[in-house]
Amino acid sequence: MKFLLSIITFAFTCILTAQTDAEMALTTVNKNDIEGHIYFLADDVLNGRATGSPELKIAASYLANTMRGYGIKPNPATKSYYQTFNLLQTTPxxxxxxxxxxxxxxxxxxxxxxxxxxxxxxxxxxxxxxxxxxxxxxxxxxxxxxxxxxxxxxxxxxxxxxxxxxxxxxxxxxxxxxxxxxxxxxxxxxxxxxxxxxxxxxxxxxxxxxxxxxxxxxxxxxxxxxxxxxxxxxxxxxxxxxKKEKTLVTQNVVGVLEGTDPKLKNEYIMYSAHYDHVGIGTPDAKGDSIYNGARDNAIGTTAVLSMAKNLGKYPTKRSAVFIFFTGEEKGLLGSQYYVANPLFPLKQIVYGFNTDGGGYNNTKLATVIGLNRTTAKKHIVAGAAAFGLEAIDDPAPEQGLFDRSDNVSFAKVGIPAPTYSTGFDVFDDEINKYYHQAGDEADSLDYDYLLKFYQGYVLSGRMIANDPETPFWVKGDKYEAAANILYGKVLEAPIKN
Ligand SMILES: [Zn+2]
The missing domain is CATH 3.50.30.30 (Glucose Oxidase; domain 1)
Known part of the structure; x- marks a missing residue:
């Protein structure tokens, strides 16, 4: 009996090790989980997740404790998933x-x-x-x-x-x-x-x-x-x-997971999304004043949770840091705060795989703002394609989207960081109908599409994190010089007295 059992165990181990990254993405990402996250984050009880609100703290607890359930660890120095800080609010x-x-x-x-x-x-x-x-x-x-x-x-x-x-x-x-x-x-x-x-x-x-x-x-x-x-x-x-001044107490939510490769585990891939939205606002025609932010950005937040679940089960060679940013809608404040107060040296983050979006109008696409700007493009294109989606770069560069989400806070210091978004190929009424509107609710989403979108994100992330070659900016990118300094590829310019 014992002999037989060990044969079975051996065979099972072989199957496990033979499992491809695509199979791993397929098995951990499912529609029930996705709907559970999005329906909670976009629930009216969270009042639109305004920065500084008690409801955003509830969302933060949900994210921290979901990560806890997946085996993702808190900051080892503080044993906490929260990076709490103050913001100054001024009102007329x-x-x-x-x-x-x-x-x-x-x-x-x-x-x-x-x-x-x-x-x-x-x-x-x-x-x-x-x-x-x-x-x-x-x-x-x-x-x-x-x-x-x-x-x-x-x-x-x-x-x-x-x-x-x-x-x-x-x-x-x-x-x-x-x-x-x-x-x-x-x-x-x-x-x-x-x-x-x-x-x-x-x-x-x-x-x-x-x-x-x-x-x-x-x-x-x-x-x-x-x-x-x-x-x-x-x-x-x-x-x-x-004028009135008020201190808002808020928090980024951060989790870490060590990689499996003795050398590559010193490099981190960051999986990030902002979890705040704009709160309560002007009522729409139906009298709804809660801006739920299902697209912006319960969708992105759920992408990061999907990655956390997958890596908790099947860690990659590189380590992972999961960051949920507060204050994005107030001007990218959570990501700026993190870059100014990193939990470990920023140069250890070799890639930022941010996800954010205002909506979608093409369910055959994943629109990746900055896709063509990093050498990880091949993995993102292949990751999306494995689940039937075409990854395209920014179709509306005039909107300056690369500089309008949290990825730019990291790009500015040199970290290659695009933003993975739901598919859009043009800014049209289908986008405007939901973007920063009360009607951006969980009920209005296409979950068959989102399943592919998340599986594509998870597979892309896995391939980037397992690639022996470290991703970098494409030659000549405007942030390449900052990256050369950050990662010590060139010496910092001497300070002249
Ligand atoms: Zn957003």
Whole structure:
């Protein structure tokens, strides 16, 4: 009996070792798992997974504990799957009233404003250039200037010049500045949007106590009204509850799995996707205000989970790091934070296989943003083809998609990193119907297509991770120079004193 058993065991081992990467991808990726992940991540109870929300923390727990179930390990140094950090959220004032010479100006934007009530005489200083201050004493006063420069007063010029003007005003001792703008309504609303809610990784300038009470406003008006400022004596009043700052606590979710090859295991393939979305927004025609983000990016998140399950069962020669990023929708913040605070040296990540997408309109494709830019192209093309999909590169380079997802945070430091996305060959209404819309829900997805999409991703990843040759940028790529420095292929340029 014992003899027989060992023969069976031997035969079984042979079958296992003979199993191809494609068979491994086929056996671990199935429709039930995929649907389970996507329906949970895009569930209304997660309220659209906004960065900093308690619901995003629930999603993070789901990802961490699903990885735990697959045998993927947490960061060995902290024993935690979470890379937790703070973000600084700034929101515009709820109330901002501005009057000049007794006239109310309803179109106002706070560039800088703490809670205040101010009034008094003011000085009009043209465009607020260095010359405009000559012979004027503005110490302790609020000044009024024109937005932009003498050359241009369009929105771009207003925005482009405002920081230098603010510094000049502060240097000359002013307590505040109103810039009068002459913008058309659509430009005014664009610039209002730009100055709306902002979330960023705090830096040294955000430290407590470093802020002063300088008030800086944009007030939109007409040329006719503005021309009167030249001659008349000016008075003003401002009342506002000020811009609000709030700290958002959030987390990337990170897991690692050691490779099987004694040498290649020192190199990591990163499998990544952002798991945040835009949260709750304007209701659609049906009154739905939850932006579920099934396509963007429960789909990508599920690709990384599919890889984690596969590698937990069948590890590759190279090691794996799985990263789920927070804050992508706020400006790639999670990936930027990771690159600035890596868990192990970045040069050990030899390839980033990111996945993200706004939707699909061609279920015969996998659209891989940056496909042609790395030497791993052959594996991605073959991986997708094994499951009946054609891998194509970015069909709409004018959209700058390569630079609009988390892959670029890694590419900038030299790590070859494309973004694997669901198939699209053109930006059309089928994409716009769901992209950042409340209707981007789990029910609206084609799971037969997604099964092939995930099997293709997993097989591509396996082939990249098992290839004795380390993937790299295609010669002449704009990030090749950064890669040569990162991976020590050239010495860093000496710093000249
Ligand atoms: Zn996305």
């Amino acid at each position: 004032p709820n109330m901002l009233k501005v009057a000049i010479n007794g006239d109310n100006y309803p179109h106002t934007i706070a560039v800088e404003a703490n809670e205040t009530e101010l009034s008094g005489e003011t000085v009009y200083l043209g465009f607020g250039t260095e010359d405009d201050y000559k012979g004027k004493n503005v110490k302790g006063k609020l000044i009024i200037v024109n937005g932009g420069t003498p050359e241009s007063s369009d929105a771009r010029a207003v925005y482009g010049a405002h920081k230098v003007k603010q510094q000049l005003a502060i240097k000359n001792g002013a307590i505040g500045m109103i810039e009068m703008t002459l913008l058309e309504e659509d430009w005014w609303s664009r610039i209002s949007h730009l100055m709306g809610e902002n979330v960023k990784i705090p830096d040294a300038t955000d430290a407590e106590g470093s802020k002063n009470d300088f008030i800086h406003l944009w007030v939109n008006t007409t040329a006719e009204k503005l021309s009167a400022f030249n001659t008349s004596k000016l008075s003003y009043s401002i009342e506002t509850d000020g």
